[in-house]
Amino acid sequence: MADPVLVFDLDGTLIHSAPEIHGVARDVLAQEGLPELSYELITSFVGNGLPTLVSRILVQLGLPGTGEQHHRMVEHFESIYQQRFDLTSLYPGVMSMLHDLSGRHRLAICTNKPQAPTRAVLAHFGLTDFFSVVIGGDTLPRRKPDPLPLHQAIRDSGGGDAIFVGDSEVDADTARNAQIPFALFTGGYRKTAVEDLGAKWIFDHHDEFRP
Incomplete structure (x- = not known):
């Protein structure tokens, strides 16, 4: 039997991007x-x-979470985000893992994360060749925690058994909805x-994850 497909979340799982997102x-x-x-x-x-993310920011500021301003800010955010990596880093042990x-x-x-900045950050850190399949938040009509992107x-990876590796409640819900076993990196952005x-x-460091 073939070894399972390992599907990874990105932000909070392979890369520490919160400082960049905030910037x-x-x-x-x-x-x-x-x-x-x-x-x-x-x-x-x-x-x-x-x-x-942008909708939550606007609502936090007492503004409508949809509409022209939301659309403009999403486009501006993505245009910057796919070119800036100064504050983003790989978690220790990711490359060797x-x-x-x-x-x-x-x-x-x-x-x-949208497809364009996803591919940009993978290329920046030399990770592109590890992943034959990349599903971003705008690749399909629905995004996580809907099971469609994970399925x-x-x-696209050839099917068979799989494990989903993530760091958050969204990732856990996605794995549950897709009926796929879940591996949790504890150093990401979860609140639960x-x-x-x-x-x-469950692993605290990427050197520990060898399913």
């Missing part, structure tokens, strides 16, 4: 003449995709207790 949000808000929001608050909005796992597993990405990533996320594997 871009600060610039987008400044251009709109809106006040800056804290790092902690912006980080709490991460996980459900860029349109939802991917080298080890790629020898016997098919690897894929399933993220709510698509598995199908580890034991409440139903993970089959």
